Amino acid sequence: MWCFPHPQKTGHTLVLLDTEGLGDVEKGDNQNDCWIFALAILLSSTFVYNSMGPINQLAIDQLHYVTELTDRIRSRSSPDQDEVEDSDEFVRFFPDFVWVLRDFSLELKLNGEPISADEYLENSLKLKQGTGQRDKVKELNLPQLCIHKFFPKKKCFVFERPVHGRKVGQMESLQDQDLDSDFVEQVAEFCSYLFSSSKVKMLSGCIKVNGPRLKSLVVTYVNTICSGSLPCIENAVLALSQTENAAAVQKAIAHYDQQMNQKLQLPTETLQELLNVHRASEKEAIKIFMENSFKDVNQVFLTQFVTELETKQEEFLKKNEQASSDRCLALLQDIFNPFEEDVKQGIYYKPGGYHLYVQKTRELKKKYYDEPRKGVQAEEVLQKFLQSKDDVTDTVLQTDQELTEKEKDSEVEAQVEYVKAEAAKTIAKMQQEMQQQIEQLLKQKEKSHEEHMKQLTEMMEKG
CATH class of the missing domain: 1.20.1000.10 (Guanylate-binding protein, C-terminal domain)
Structure with a gap:
């Protein structure tokens, strides 16, 4: 976690939470990754998901964590009278979704016409109309359906390779002038968007999340997960309100x-x-x-x-x-x-x-x-x-x-x-x-x- 004064909004603090690489075989089993993904969704106001190369079926399949959110998060401690499903309420408190494509080398075109990165993302998330088995097609479309349902606000950025050849192993010691100029420009655009568009993390009732509240939420969610239960937004807010x-x-x-x-x-x-x-x-x-x-x-x-x-x-x-x-x-x-x-x-x-x-x-x-x-x-x-x-x-x-x-x-x-x-x-x-x-x-x-x-x-x- 990194915290530093917001570069554009006086009195605000920018907090970066890093999941330390989902899917890394050396960092634990798949269940841990699913919980980390769920925690990142619960705690952030802008969720940045990054992957290598273009968006293809393999890239979408690797984003399977989003399909498991309904099994990892509850919005209420008990269903209301209208029996509104938890997943229907996710959009109220889920963060904005930003997909970053690293080492991207394709031209952004559709049917021979130039398109933006956002248009490329929307096209990649179109539901497949396959002629095979209905259940099979539904399964293939499940990640796209979840992304559309849970994250109505989506953004995409593409990054070319920052350097080439042997310089890849020297990344931490390189200056901006040593990097590919297109890459530097793309990073600047990405940062500018996050600084200007990322919202303050809010809880139900227009309650802003500050440092002590973030700490309380982390402790509540992690303790709940460790106890074998599902994190519940309503219970977390109630616990936070009691403390405050x-x-x-x-x-x-x-x-x-x-x-x-x-x-x-x-x-x-x-x-x-x-x-x-x-x-x-x-x-x-x-x-x-x-x-x-x-x-x-x-x-x-x-x-x-x-x-x-x-x-x-x-x-x-x-x-x-x-x-x-x-x-x-x-x-x-x-x-x-x-x-x-x-x-x-x-x-x-x-x-x-x-x-x-x-x-x-x-x-x-x-x-x-x-x-x-x-x-x-x-x-x-x-x-x-x-x-x-x-x-x-x-x-x-x-x-x-x-x-x-x-x-x-x-x-x-x-x-x-x-x-x-x-x-x-x-x-x-x-x-x-x-x-x-x-x-x-x-x-x-x-x-x-x-x-x-x-x-x-x-x-x-x-x-």
């Missing part, structure tokens, strides 16, 4: 993951900030999946993609919450640490201490609220932190009450009620924010569902 669709899922998810990690700064200030990045990354990921998937039977891989996408989103939501919790807890510890040291030193265990304690707590809470990018867990972490200090608060209150004169009890009680009311407000605010976050998530999931259904519809229409 699985890769498409991973490629799209990897892109989503990369975009989210790249664009998000955790913790986000709000949930909406994360959802906005999610929507943009999700849209790009869906586009990548659609561009790299095909023949997703029953949308199995689309469903897998959507599931993995939702899982990834949940991971980022949890990461964001964790990052927010870690940030807020560290911030609270930093802000409240000096205050807690003062409490341990007993500064607030005195008459009026509770009022000072509450006032200081309020100041520190404001300082906490003023810090940016605390994230979606800001209020919840604060409340849990303050709740963890309830025992200390109660102790300060109890000490204050015991040390404060009786007439001031009502003032302390008023302060307690004020703190309770403030706490109730904070909890209500926290609950409201949580409800808003839940509503945002539900709206986002609804939008994602609509987007997925839209993509699913497009995929079903695309087939």
